[in-house]
Amino acid sequence: MGIINFIKEAGEKLFGAASTPAAAATPAADPAANLADLNQKAGDAIAAYIRSQGLNADNLGVTYDGVSHTVTVTGTAADQPTKEKILVAAGNVQNVDKVNDQMSVTNPAPEAQHHTVVAGDNLWKIAEKYYGSGAKNDVIFQANTPMLKSPDKIYPGQVLVIPPLQ
Structure with missing residues:
Protein backbone atom coordinates (compact mmCIF):
# COMPACT_ATOMS: atom_id res chain seq x y z
CA MET A 1 0.00 0.00 0.00
CA GLY A 2 1.11 3.51 -0.64
CA ILE A 3 1.28 6.21 -3.27
CA ILE A 4 2.36 5.56 -6.86
CA ASN A 5 3.33 8.63 -8.91
CA PHE A 6 2.30 9.13 -12.52
CA ILE A 7 2.68 11.87 -15.13
CA LYS A 8 -0.56 13.84 -15.17
CA GLU A 9 -0.36 14.83 -18.85
CA ALA A 10 0.14 11.25 -20.11
CA GLY A 11 -2.38 8.46 -20.32
CA GLU A 12 -5.82 7.48 -21.49
CA LYS A 13 -8.08 10.42 -22.24
CA LEU A 14 -11.25 9.52 -20.38
CA PHE A 15 -12.42 13.09 -19.86
CA GLY A 16 -13.33 15.50 -22.66
CA ALA A 17 -12.01 19.05 -22.57
CA ALA A 18 -15.38 20.30 -21.39
CA SER A 19 -15.60 17.72 -18.61
CA THR A 20 -12.05 17.71 -17.30
CA PRO A 21 -12.22 16.63 -13.66
CA ALA A 22 -12.27 19.47 -11.19
CA ALA A 23 -11.69 21.97 -13.99
CA ALA A 24 -13.42 25.30 -13.97
CA ALA A 25 -16.96 24.61 -15.06
CA THR A 26 -20.06 26.65 -15.58
CA PRO A 27 -20.63 28.51 -12.34
CA ALA A 28 -23.05 26.65 -10.13
CA ALA A 29 -25.03 27.79 -7.14
CA ASP A 30 -22.84 25.57 -4.95
CA PRO A 31 -19.22 25.27 -6.23
CA ALA A 32 -18.40 22.58 -3.64
CA ALA A 33 -21.28 20.43 -4.88
CA ASN A 34 -20.14 20.98 -8.48
CA LEU A 35 -16.58 19.89 -7.57
CA ALA A 36 -17.90 16.83 -5.71
CA ASP A 37 -20.03 15.93 -8.75
CA LEU A 38 -17.04 16.27 -11.12
CA ASN A 39 -14.88 14.17 -8.80
CA GLN A 40 -17.61 11.50 -8.61
CA LYS A 41 -17.96 11.39 -12.41
CA ALA A 42 -14.17 11.12 -12.83
CA GLY A 43 -13.96 8.30 -10.27
CA ASP A 44 -16.79 6.47 -12.01
CA ALA A 45 -15.10 6.89 -15.42
CA ILE A 46 -11.81 5.51 -14.09
CA ALA A 47 -13.60 2.55 -12.47
CA ALA A 48 -15.39 1.86 -15.77
CA TYR A 49 -12.07 2.02 -17.63
CA ILE A 50 -10.52 -0.48 -15.18
CA ARG A 51 -13.44 -2.86 -15.68
CA SER A 52 -13.27 -2.41 -19.46
CA GLN A 53 -9.74 -3.84 -19.25
CA GLY A 54 -11.19 -7.02 -17.75
CA LEU A 55 -9.81 -6.18 -14.31
CA ASN A 56 -11.87 -6.49 -11.17
CA ALA A 57 -11.63 -6.81 -7.43
CA ASP A 58 -14.13 -7.53 -4.69
CA ASN A 59 -15.69 -4.27 -3.52
CA LEU A 60 -13.64 -2.24 -6.03
CA GLY A 61 -13.87 1.42 -5.13
CA VAL A 62 -12.35 4.27 -7.11
CA THR A 63 -12.46 7.90 -5.97
CA TYR A 64 -10.84 10.92 -7.59
CA ASP A 65 -9.70 14.16 -5.97
CA GLY A 66 -9.40 16.79 -8.69
CA VAL A 67 -7.54 19.24 -6.48
CA SER A 68 -4.60 16.87 -5.88
CA HIS A 69 -5.17 14.80 -9.07
CA THR A 70 -5.14 11.68 -6.89
CA VAL A 71 -7.09 8.46 -7.40
CA THR A 72 -7.71 6.26 -4.37
CA VAL A 73 -8.38 2.60 -5.11
CA THR A 74 -9.89 0.22 -2.56
CA GLY A 75 -11.04 -3.38 -2.66
CA THR A 76 -9.60 -6.87 -2.57
CA ALA A 77 -7.86 -8.33 -5.61
CA ALA A 78 -7.56 -12.08 -6.08
CA ASP A 79 -3.79 -11.86 -6.61
CA GLN A 80 -0.87 -9.42 -6.69
CA PRO A 81 -0.66 -9.13 -10.51
CA THR A 82 -4.35 -8.17 -10.72
CA LYS A 83 -3.91 -5.55 -8.00
CA GLU A 84 -0.91 -4.05 -9.78
CA LYS A 85 -2.72 -3.93 -13.12
CA ILE A 86 -5.69 -2.17 -11.50
CA LEU A 87 -3.41 0.44 -9.92
CA VAL A 88 -1.49 1.06 -13.14
CA ALA A 89 -4.71 1.26 -15.16
CA ALA A 90 -6.04 3.88 -12.73
CA GLY A 91 -2.82 5.89 -12.89
CA ASN A 92 -2.30 5.78 -16.64
CA VAL A 93 -5.25 8.13 -17.14
CA GLN A 94 -4.73 11.72 -18.19
CA ASN A 95 -5.13 14.18 -15.27
CA VAL A 96 -4.07 11.55 -12.70
CA ASP A 97 -0.86 12.42 -10.86
CA LYS A 98 -0.94 9.87 -8.03
CA VAL A 99 -2.68 6.64 -7.09
CA ASN A 100 -3.29 5.97 -3.42
CA ASP A 101 -3.18 2.18 -3.06
CA GLN A 102 -5.62 1.07 -0.37
CA MET A 103 -6.17 -2.38 -1.88
CA SER A 104 -5.58 -5.74 -0.28
CA VAL A 105 -4.83 -9.09 -1.91
CA THR A 106 -6.40 -12.48 -1.20
CA ASN A 107 -3.22 -14.36 -2.25
CA PRO A 108 -0.28 -12.05 -1.50
CA ALA A 109 2.98 -12.30 -3.44
CA PRO A 110 6.09 -10.11 -3.80
CA GLU A 111 5.26 -6.64 -5.10
Whole structure:
Protein backbone atom coordinates (compact mmCIF):
# COMPACT_ATOMS: atom_id res chain seq x y z
CA MET A 1 0.00 0.00 0.00
CA GLY A 2 1.11 3.51 -0.64
CA ILE A 3 1.28 6.21 -3.27
CA ILE A 4 2.36 5.56 -6.86
CA ASN A 5 3.33 8.63 -8.91
CA PHE A 6 2.30 9.13 -12.52
CA ILE A 7 2.68 11.87 -15.13
CA LYS A 8 -0.56 13.84 -15.17
CA GLU A 9 -0.36 14.83 -18.85
CA ALA A 10 0.14 11.25 -20.11
CA GLY A 11 -2.38 8.46 -20.32
CA GLU A 12 -5.82 7.48 -21.49
CA LYS A 13 -8.08 10.42 -22.24
CA LEU A 14 -11.25 9.52 -20.38
CA PHE A 15 -12.42 13.09 -19.86
CA GLY A 16 -13.33 15.50 -22.66
CA ALA A 17 -12.01 19.05 -22.57
CA ALA A 18 -15.38 20.30 -21.39
CA SER A 19 -15.60 17.72 -18.61
CA THR A 20 -12.05 17.71 -17.30
CA PRO A 21 -12.22 16.63 -13.66
CA ALA A 22 -12.27 19.47 -11.19
CA ALA A 23 -11.69 21.97 -13.99
CA ALA A 24 -13.42 25.30 -13.97
CA ALA A 25 -16.96 24.61 -15.06
CA THR A 26 -20.06 26.65 -15.58
CA PRO A 27 -20.63 28.51 -12.34
CA ALA A 28 -23.05 26.65 -10.13
CA ALA A 29 -25.03 27.79 -7.14
CA ASP A 30 -22.84 25.57 -4.95
CA PRO A 31 -19.22 25.27 -6.23
CA ALA A 32 -18.40 22.58 -3.64
CA ALA A 33 -21.28 20.43 -4.88
CA ASN A 34 -20.14 20.98 -8.48
CA LEU A 35 -16.58 19.89 -7.57
CA ALA A 36 -17.90 16.83 -5.71
CA ASP A 37 -20.03 15.93 -8.75
CA LEU A 38 -17.04 16.27 -11.12
CA ASN A 39 -14.88 14.17 -8.80
CA GLN A 40 -17.61 11.50 -8.61
CA LYS A 41 -17.96 11.39 -12.41
CA ALA A 42 -14.17 11.12 -12.83
CA GLY A 43 -13.96 8.30 -10.27
CA ASP A 44 -16.79 6.47 -12.01
CA ALA A 45 -15.10 6.89 -15.42
CA ILE A 46 -11.81 5.51 -14.09
CA ALA A 47 -13.60 2.55 -12.47
CA ALA A 48 -15.39 1.86 -15.77
CA TYR A 49 -12.07 2.02 -17.63
CA ILE A 50 -10.52 -0.48 -15.18
CA ARG A 51 -13.44 -2.86 -15.68
CA SER A 52 -13.27 -2.41 -19.46
CA GLN A 53 -9.74 -3.84 -19.25
CA GLY A 54 -11.19 -7.02 -17.75
CA LEU A 55 -9.81 -6.18 -14.31
CA ASN A 56 -11.87 -6.49 -11.17
CA ALA A 57 -11.63 -6.81 -7.43
CA ASP A 58 -14.13 -7.53 -4.69
CA ASN A 59 -15.69 -4.27 -3.52
CA LEU A 60 -13.64 -2.24 -6.03
CA GLY A 61 -13.87 1.42 -5.13
CA VAL A 62 -12.35 4.27 -7.11
CA THR A 63 -12.46 7.90 -5.97
CA TYR A 64 -10.84 10.92 -7.59
CA ASP A 65 -9.70 14.16 -5.97
CA GLY A 66 -9.40 16.79 -8.69
CA VAL A 67 -7.54 19.24 -6.48
CA SER A 68 -4.60 16.87 -5.88
CA HIS A 69 -5.17 14.80 -9.07
CA THR A 70 -5.14 11.68 -6.89
CA VAL A 71 -7.09 8.46 -7.40
CA THR A 72 -7.71 6.26 -4.37
CA VAL A 73 -8.38 2.60 -5.11
CA THR A 74 -9.89 0.22 -2.56
CA GLY A 75 -11.04 -3.38 -2.66
CA THR A 76 -9.60 -6.87 -2.57
CA ALA A 77 -7.86 -8.33 -5.61
CA ALA A 78 -7.56 -12.08 -6.08
CA ASP A 79 -3.79 -11.86 -6.61
CA GLN A 80 -0.87 -9.42 -6.69
CA PRO A 81 -0.66 -9.13 -10.51
CA THR A 82 -4.35 -8.17 -10.72
CA LYS A 83 -3.91 -5.55 -8.00
CA GLU A 84 -0.91 -4.05 -9.78
CA LYS A 85 -2.72 -3.93 -13.12
CA ILE A 86 -5.69 -2.17 -11.50
CA LEU A 87 -3.41 0.44 -9.92
CA VAL A 88 -1.49 1.06 -13.14
CA ALA A 89 -4.71 1.26 -15.16
CA ALA A 90 -6.04 3.88 -12.73
CA GLY A 91 -2.82 5.89 -12.89
CA ASN A 92 -2.30 5.78 -16.64
CA VAL A 93 -5.25 8.13 -17.14
CA GLN A 94 -4.73 11.72 -18.19
CA ASN A 95 -5.13 14.18 -15.27
CA VAL A 96 -4.07 11.55 -12.70
CA ASP A 97 -0.86 12.42 -10.86
CA LYS A 98 -0.94 9.87 -8.03
CA VAL A 99 -2.68 6.64 -7.09
CA ASN A 100 -3.29 5.97 -3.42
CA ASP A 101 -3.18 2.18 -3.06
CA GLN A 102 -5.62 1.07 -0.37
CA MET A 103 -6.17 -2.38 -1.88
CA SER A 104 -5.58 -5.74 -0.28
CA VAL A 105 -4.83 -9.09 -1.91
CA THR A 106 -6.40 -12.48 -1.20
CA ASN A 107 -3.22 -14.36 -2.25
CA PRO A 108 -0.28 -12.05 -1.50
CA ALA A 109 2.98 -12.30 -3.44
CA PRO A 110 6.09 -10.11 -3.80
CA GLU A 111 5.26 -6.64 -5.10
CA ALA A 112 6.35 -5.50 -8.54
CA GLN A 113 8.42 -2.45 -9.34
CA HIS A 114 7.19 0.35 -11.58
CA HIS A 115 8.94 1.94 -14.53
CA THR A 116 8.01 5.27 -16.10
CA VAL A 117 8.63 5.13 -19.84
CA VAL A 118 10.92 7.82 -21.28
CA ALA A 119 11.55 8.73 -24.91
CA GLY A 120 13.63 6.00 -26.57
CA ASP A 121 12.46 3.23 -24.24
CA ASN A 122 11.23 -0.07 -25.57
CA LEU A 123 10.37 -3.27 -23.73
CA TRP A 124 13.70 -4.87 -24.71
CA LYS A 125 15.71 -2.03 -23.09
CA ILE A 126 13.48 -2.03 -20.02
CA ALA A 127 13.90 -5.83 -19.62
CA GLU A 128 17.68 -5.43 -19.90
CA LYS A 129 17.59 -2.78 -17.15
CA TYR A 130 15.50 -4.81 -14.69
CA TYR A 131 16.31 -8.42 -15.60
CA GLY A 132 19.71 -8.22 -17.29
CA SER A 133 18.27 -9.68 -20.50
CA GLY A 134 16.14 -8.02 -23.16
CA ALA A 135 14.84 -11.45 -24.12
CA LYS A 136 12.66 -11.32 -20.98
CA ASN A 137 10.64 -8.41 -22.44
CA ASP A 138 7.57 -10.64 -22.78
CA VAL A 139 7.40 -10.89 -18.97
CA ILE A 140 6.86 -7.12 -18.86
CA PHE A 141 4.41 -7.20 -21.76
CA GLN A 142 2.31 -9.94 -20.13
CA ALA A 143 2.32 -8.09 -16.79
CA ASN A 144 0.86 -5.03 -18.51
CA THR A 145 -1.84 -6.62 -20.65
CA PRO A 146 -4.61 -5.79 -21.34
CA MET A 147 -3.53 -2.13 -21.05
CA LEU A 148 -0.78 -2.83 -23.61
CA LYS A 149 -2.21 -4.09 -26.88
CA SER A 150 1.20 -4.44 -28.55
CA PRO A 151 4.79 -4.55 -27.23
CA ASP A 152 5.60 -1.71 -29.62
CA LYS A 153 2.89 0.64 -28.30
CA ILE A 154 4.38 2.26 -25.21
CA TYR A 155 4.63 6.02 -24.77
CA PRO A 156 6.67 8.45 -22.64
CA GLY A 157 5.04 9.03 -19.27
CA GLN A 158 3.32 5.65 -19.21
CA VAL A 159 3.96 3.64 -16.04
CA LEU A 160 4.60 -0.09 -16.49
CA VAL A 161 4.49 -2.92 -13.97
CA ILE A 162 7.84 -4.73 -13.70
CA PRO A 163 7.07 -8.02 -11.94
CA PRO A 164 9.69 -9.96 -10.00
CA LEU A 165 11.12 -12.90 -11.93
CA GLN A 166 10.05 -16.26 -10.58
